[in-house]
Amino acid sequence: MCRLFAVTSNEPLSPMVAIRALDVMKEGHDGSGVGLFLTDLGGEFENFKQQPILSGIFSSEGIKALDRFMMDLDFMVKYKLSFRPTRPTPVGTPKRDNYVIRVYEYPADWEELSPAEIQFRLMMVQLQLRQIGEKDKSMLIFSFWPDCIMIKEVGDPLTVAGYLGLDRKELAARTILSQGRQNTNYAIDIYACHPFFLQGIATMTNGENTAFVPIRQFLMSRNFPGYIGYQSDSEVFTHILHYMHSKLGLGVEMYKHIITPLKDAELLRHPDGAWLKQLKQSCRPLIIDGPNCVIGCLPDKSLFMVQDSKKLRPGVVGGKPGVFAFSSEMCGLDAAIPERYINLDYQPMKYETVLIRKERQEIEKWNQWDALRHLN
Amino acid sequence: MEPMGCLAPSELSVKDLPWQIHWSKDKCTLCGHCTAVCPVRAIELGVHRKRALTVPLNLGEKPGNLFSVFHGIDQRTDPAHACVGCGMCTLVCPNGAIIPVHTDEIDKLRFHVNVNGEARRRGGRRNSSDSLLDKIKFVRISMLTDPALDAGRHEFELRTLLGRVLPPEEMLRVSRENGWMPPVREIYPLIIGGMSFGALSPSMWEGLQLGVSYLNEEMNMPVRISTGEGGCPPRLLKSRFLQYVILQIASGYFGWDEIIHNLPLMKEDPCAIEIKYGQGAKPGDGGLLMWYKVNKLIAAIRGVPQGINLPSPPTHQTKYSIEEAVAKMIQSMSMAWGFRVPVYPKISATSTAMAVLNNLTRNPYAAGLAIDGEDGGTGAAYHVSMNSMGHPIASNLRDAYLTLVKIGKQNELPLLAGGGFGKNGNLAANAAALIMLGASGVQTGKYIMQAAAGCLGSESDRCNICNIGLCPKGITSQDPRLDRRLDPEKVAQRLVDVFLSFDTELKKIVAPLGRSTSLPIGMSDALGIADADAAKRLNINYVL
Numbered sequence: 001m002c003r004l005f006a007v008t009s010n011e012p013l014s015p016m017v018a019i020r021a022l023d024v025m026k027e028g029h030d031g032s033g034v035g036l037f038l039t040d041l042g043g044e045f046e047n048f049k050q051q052p053i054l055s056g057i058f059s060s061e062g063i064k065a066l067d068r069f070m071m072d073l074d075f076m077v078k079y080k081l082s083f084r085p086t087r088p089t090p091v092g093t094p095k096r097d098n099y100v101i102r103v104y105e106y107p108a109d110w111e112e113l114s115p116a117e118i119q120f121r122l123m124m125v126q127l128q129l130r131q132i133g134e135k136d137k138s139m140l141i142f143s144f145w146p147d148c149i150m151i152k153e154v155g156d157p158l159t160v161a162g163y164l165g166l167d168r169k170e171l172a173a174r175t176i177l178s179q180g181r182q183n184t185n186y187a188i189d190i191y192a193c194h195p196f197f198l199q200g201i202a203t204m205t206n207g208e209n210t211a212f213v214p215i216r217q218f219l220m221s222r223n224f225p226g227y228i229g230y231q232s233d234s235e236v237f238t239h240i241l242h243y244m245h246s247k248l249g250l251g252v253e254m255y256k257h258i259i260t261p262l263k264d265a266e267l268l269r270h271p272d273g274a275w276l277k278q279l280k281q282s283c284r285p286l287i288i289d290g291p292n293c294v295i296g297c298l299p300d301k302s303l304f305m306v307q308d309s310k311k312l313r314p315g316v317v318g319g320k321p322g323v324f325a326f327s328s329e330m331c332g333l334d335a336a337i338p339e340r341y342i343n344l345d346y347q348p349m350k351y352e353t354v355l356i357r358k359e360r361q362e363i364e365k366w367n368q369w370d371a372l373r374h375l376n
Numbered sequence: 377m378e379p380m381g382c383l384a385p386s387e388l389s390v391k392d393l394p395w396q397i398h399w400s401k402d403k404c405t406l407c408g409h410c411t412a413v414c415p416v417r418a419i420e421l422g423v424h425r426k427r428a429l430t431v432p433l434n435l436g437e438k439p440g441n442l443f444s445v446f447h448g449i450d451q452r453t454d455p456a457h458a459c460v461g462c463g464m465c466t467l468v469c470p471n472g473a474i475i476p477v478h479t480d481e482i483d484k485l486r487f488h489v490n491v492n493g494e495a496r497r498r499g500g501r502r503n504s505s506d507s508l509l510d511k512i513k514f515v516r517i518s519m520l521t522d523p524a525l526d527a528g529r530h531e532f533e534l535r536t537l538l539g540r541v542l543p544p545e546e547m548l549r550v551s552r553e554n555g556w557m558p559p560v561r562e563i564y565p566l567i568i569g570g571m572s573f574g575a576l577s578p579s580m581w582e583g584l585q586l587g588v589s590y591l592n593e594e595m596n597m598p599v600r601i602s603t604g605e606g607g608c609p610p611r612l613l614k615s616r617f618l619q620y621v622i623l624q625i626a627s628g629y630f631g632w633d634e635i636i637h638n639l640p641l642m643k644e645d646p647c648a649i650e651i652k653y654g655q656g657a658k659p660g661d662g663g664l665l666m667w668y669k670v671n672k673l674i675a676a677i678r679g680v681p682q683g684i685n686l687p688s689p690p691t692h693q694t695k696y697s698i699e700e701a702v703a704k705m706i707q708s709m710s711m712a713w714g715f716r717v718p719v720y721p722k723i724s725a726t727s728t729a730m731a732v733l734n735n736l737t738r739n740p741y742a743a744g745l746a747i748d749g750e751d752g753g754t755g756a757a758y759h760v761s762m763n764s765m766g767h768p769i770a771s772n773l774r775d776a777y778l779t780l781v782k783i784g785k786q787n788e789l790p791l792l793a794g795g796g797f798g799k800n801g802n803l804a805a806n807a808a809a810l811i812m813l814g815a816s817g818v819q820t821g822k823y824i825m826q827a828a829a830g831c832l833g834s835e836s837d838r839c840n841i842c843n844i845g846l847c848p849k850g851i852t853s854q855d856p857r858l859d860r861r862l863d864p865e866k867v868a869q870r871l872v873d874v875f876l877s878f879d880t881e882l883k884k885i886v887a888p889l890g891r892s893t894s895l896p897i898g899m900s901d902a903l904g905i906a907d908a909d910a911a912k913r914l915n916i917n918y919v920l
């Protein structure tokens with residue numbers, strides 16, 4: 001089973017905080033991959049909050065193609081952080097030419113565009129680059145979005161972090177999602193590595209979702225170009241959240257109601273049962289069949305955790321005002337925030353959603369049995 | 377043999393028949409049970425003369441003949457009385473003295489069942505036990521990050537939806553604006569397919585309705601039953617049990633006078649209205665209730681004179697085209713119940729089904745589509761229609777599902793599949809395969825007749841005389857002497873057995889696949905077949 005760790009803190013943290021927590025939980029992952037999502041950035045990136053950041057891995061040819069492509073679109077590089085590892089490649093990690101994190105200046109003619117149009121175009125640029133890279137394996141693109149960085153690689157998290165030098169001071173973030181991967185079902189593919197990202201939304205998951213194929217079919221038939229990929233059955237969690245958030249305009253408290261709706265008999269007893277039943281019917285193809293623990297980050301930088309409704313995966317949240325962490329194992333949490341009030345540690349159960357807002361003051365809890373605010 | 381040594385072309389011997397009666401003189405006590413029970417009077421008491429040669433040992437006496445008479449069973453050979461292999465004689469024989477045996481080669485009778493130029497008609501199904509669904513296996517076993525579920529211990533949500541389901545965006549808009557939300561029923565995915573009151577005997581109908589009510593009210597299983605074309609007894613129309621019934625309307629509109637008259641008296645809405653355009657067993661052909669079965673009761677419910685053949689036209693005659701028919705009928709039926717009842721068409725599987733489907737996707741009142749495959753059964757049809765017309769269900773259903781996926785409406789328009797699943801007894805496995813190919817629910821009639829009432833029909837053309845009202849089990853007859861062989865309560869009990877065991881088996885299939893929170897509609901990654909062409913056609917795994 002994969003190990004998950006996420007942290008959100010008022011003070012920017014080095015990604016090494018997450019990497020070390022993953023290392024403590026090492027028994028649970030087999031070094032088949034590590035993935036990092038950094039947002040609400042600190043360090044050097046504090047100066048570029050609005051500009052889109054491209055994260056990916058490029059061959060030397062890929063870099064040239066990238067430059068040509070971005071230049072044609074009139075994107076100018078404003079700042080870049082490239083790692084070209086000089087140390088020998090760790091066992092199991094492929095040799096790469098360039099790990100790229102680049103901040104771009106928007107093209108001049110994008111200035112007039114609406115935020116929605118900009119967001120759509122950013123996604124399309126990411127998808128086009130990914131497509132170009134897929135042909136000759138010259139590019140692997142993880143994200144292209146303001147205030148977001150993603151790093152993914154095959155190998156043991158601590159070794160890869162050392163190899164890439166992730167402890168550099170330029171790299172810091174207030175919100176970090178990380179996964180140490182245990183590859184169980186599918187071939188090792190870096191695009192299968194969590195967290196997954198789409199238009200400011202990122203999630204990572206533990207466990208297996210056996211309803212994957214019909215969910216994928218449903219998402220792919222929504223006519224939205226971003227719903228592609230699916231090298232991992234967990235990518236649908238990101239896209240369901242995205243669909244709910246940006247297509248249906250529903251808040252995160254509805255996520256559970258969509259992926260793990262209450263049973264028919266339970267809905268009869270819910271204050272908003274009639275409405276929820278209709279929602280359940282309309283969203284029937286999005287019902288997951290876990291066990292899964294999902295940790296995600298919303299565009300407003302709040303972090304949340306939910307469980308499936310039948311066989312929970314481990315997942316705990318704890319911390320103190322200013323800093324909170326989500327971890328698939330208690331030891332990960334202990335390693336990251338040893339000086340917290342452990343009495344307030346919380347393990348969400350089958351009906352719950354826990355959320356830490358950007359202010360990082362408290363653990364907010366929702367229960368599926370609660371009356372729905374937006375209806376009442 | 378005719379005088380002068382002539383033979384009529386249709387003169388057959390017992391050897392030429394599909395079924396030969398083996399009878400044991402030693403065991404038979406001449407009780408007469410078998411000849412009395414035989415539905416087609418294929419056997420009769422025979423008086424046989426026997427000659428024995430007596431050869432005395434002493435030379436003084438001459439050898440001579442000893443003539444004796446014995447009584448036994450004779451099998452008749454004229455086509456009208458050819459044994460149908462039902463085995464009722466075996467069932468009633470107290471001594472195990474008689475049994476029909478299937479011929480070892482293709483019979484000769486088949487060339488002669490067209491006396492007076494009348495092509496053969498019969499009940500039953502296509503005579504082929506071949507089943508693609510039986511070859512589909514469930515290959516995706518969940519065991520690593522998702523340990524398999526325990527079918528006996530975990531909770532399973534195995535219900536399905538019947539009705540037009542709005543896409544999420546639309547549902548939210550309609551609910552915000554307080555608009556019309558199409559009716560959707562949450563039902564059990566195994567539906568009892570349309571078998572009419574008339575095709576079935578009153579005992580059988582009563583038994584099925586009784587069983588369905590029990591399943592709903594005592595077992596908490598929302599099982600639904602379609603009436604078939606033939607109306608519905610007024611008492612049922614006015615009872616609360618109507619909510620478990622899908623009323624079928626077909627091209628003959630039989631029974632609909634009664635239904636319309638009772639509309640104001642209904643306490644509950646029916647589950648749904650099924651508009652039958654076609655039937656898998658005899659696609660392109662209308663319903664047929666032969667005169668033998670049109671007695672006083674049936675005539676009253678259907679609003680017709682007694683003792684006449686009741687053929688329904690192949691199409692709905694009042695309408696100009698299928699598109700128009702579908703749109704108008706759906707509209708008027710919806711209107712009749714104030715848009716509170718889902719209305720969907722049922723068609724026979726055909727290579728042109730996608731045209732109908734596409735049409736329905738654009739009709740906001742269409743509540744689903746039922747597709748009936750070539751292996752479906754019928755109470756009466758031409759033999760040639762049953763054997764040679766039609767389209768297999770698996771690929772037709774799959775095409776329909778993938779067509780919906782392409783336009784993103786796979787959840788909006790539920791597909792019901794029927795026709796031949798469970799034909800070899802594997803009801804749950806075949807049903808699960810259809811669901812994973814994309815069916816929201818499955819409809820069966822034949823299996824229910826076999827399991828709940830002991831129908832004797834088979835794919836080897838056994839019995840299959842449902843059309844002439846002589847059903848030896850009292851399932852499809854209208855003769856009170858035959859009906860009373862069937863005890864409605866026992867049918868109900870067996871129906872409950874069937875659904876409970878089906879439920880267990882369905883759980884035994886979905887649990888190892890790691891599925892329990894919703895019916896695995898379209899979970900084609902779980903399916904595999906050892907036939908590369910079939911795998912490619914159905915877009916499922918090819919496994920060896």
Ligand code: SF4
Binds near residue numbers: 410416417458461466
């Ligand atoms: S098997 Fe049926 S049809 Fe044949 S002789 Fe026996 S009772 Fe009659």
Ligand code: SF4
Binds near residue numbers: 830833852
């Ligand atoms: S037993 Fe009755 S219903 Fe079954 S095949 Fe024979 S006649 Fe038809």
